[in-house]
Amino acid sequence: MRDAKAAVSLEGIRKHFRRRDGTMVPAVDGIDLKVGEGEFVVLLGPSGCGKTTLLRCIAGLESPDEGAIRIHGQLHYASSERLDTSPDRRKLGMVFQSYALWPHMKVFSNVAYPLQVKRLPREQIASQVRDVLATVGVRELEEQYPGQLSGGQQQRMALARALVSGDGLLLFDEPLSNVDAKVREQLRYEIRRMQQDLGFAAIYVTHDQEEAMTMADRIAVLDRGRISQLGTAEEIYETPASRYV
Numbered sequence: 001m002r003d004a005k006a007a008v009s010l011e012g013i014r015k016h017f018r019r020r021d022g023t024m025v026p027a028v029d030g031i032d033l034k035v036g037e038g039e040f041v042v043l044l045g046p047s048g049c050g051k052t053t054l055l056r057c058i059a060g061l062e063s064p065d066e067g068a069i070r071i072h073g074q075l076h077y078a079s080s081e082r083l084d085t086s087p088d089r090r091k092l093g094m095v096f097q098s099y100a101l102w103p104h105m106k107v108f109s110n111v112a113y114p115l116q117v118k119r120l121p122r123e124q125i126a127s128q129v130r131d132v133l134a135t136v137g138v139r140e141l142e143e144q145y146p147g148q149l150s151g152g153q154q155q156r157m158a159l160a161r162a163l164v165s166g167d168g169l170l171l172f173d174e175p176l177s178n179v180d181a182k183v184r185e186q187l188r189y190e191i192r193r194m195q196q197d198l199g200f201a202a203i204y205v206t207h208d209q210e211e212a213m214t215m216a217d218r219i220a221v222l223d224r225g226r227i228s229q230l231g232t233a234e235e236i237y238e239t240p241a242s243r244y245v
Helices: 051-059 107-117 122-136 151-165 181-198 209-215 233-238
Strands: 006-018 024-036 040-044 066-071 074-078 093-095 169-173 201-206 218-223 226-231
Touching: 006 051, 006 201, 024 051, 024 201, 024 226, 040 051, 040 209, 051 066, 051 169, 051 201, 093 151, 107 122, 107 151, 122 151, 122 181, 151 169, 151 181, 181 209, 201 209, 209 233, 218 233, 226 233
Parallel strands: 040 201, 040 218, 093 169, 169 201
Antiparallel strands: 006 024, 006 066, 066 074, 218 226
């Protein structure tokens, strides 16, 4: 049941979607992948290659058709056992492309919500929220509403909420696609720095090759639901496994 060396372990994950004409399309087609504790893995590929679907399967937002998913060694999905735990039991944080912030809640309340759901003491919640807001550089904005923040500030706020809700694992679904180029470059550096400083494992979805090359410990290049190559940026750049890669 446990694999202490892996933050995430995927075995034979398959997910199909049905088109309007009734044909089945494989979005994820038999993926095996292990992400080590404290490792930063990027899922890289064009639109439609299956990277976001795979991320959503890990989070529990989509149910695969086949395979097994372990998070920190604990089995959370297994088609053979008809096991599929809910997202809130998977002990991970997720940063969405759209940020997914509650507009009627101030920064502090948005970030505090996952801790309130866990029924932690009020003093502990306040301390953790202010610490993480300081870590991502928006401590002074805790009384502002999301609509009063810039895109970069909203992204930092979403990252803070993911940090407090995750247990050593964060998932990123193209989190920088809605900010301008200068802010995007700065946030790349900050996300990577925080990941290294705090030691959490990360799975990061992007179609941006520069983003993948500058952030990842390893890159998984996806093509039509399969991993075409898995390796470091140097390995993939210098010795691509195929013309597609």
